[in-house]
């Protein structure tokens with residue numbers, strides 16, 4: 678039996694079961710047909726957060742940010758670049774703490790931007806403050 682992983686679709690939030698050795702081959706969602714890995718962070722909401730963080734067999738890195746936060750805006754393209762580098766071994770995602778306040782409160786986000794790394798639905802590392810793409814990639818790899 679080939680090793681398989683549960684990966685959540687960034688478009689429709691359906692959980693797909695995929696052979697681990699096919700993750701880098703541009704798999705598409707069995708439900709909506711969109712690409713499972715599009716090279717961009719996934720925008721999460723309070724309702725989709727646990728679908729991704731709780732059901733993904735790969736680590737999920739969440740950027741907690743807000744539109745009024747200057748350092749968050751500076752980090753956004755860096756995080757985007759890190760997503761392109763880290764997929765498909767990791768899922769990168771963003772959560773707007775101004776719109777999705779329940780999740781931000783649940784994880785006690787005190788400053789933004791804050792990166793939180795989740796594995797099997799549990800927080801394993803967190804890092805407040807803006808980072809460049811290379812530092813994001815290094816931090817994720819060191820903690821996953």
Ligand code: ZN
Pocket residue numbers: 686687688689690691706707708709710711
């Ligand atoms: Zn889908």
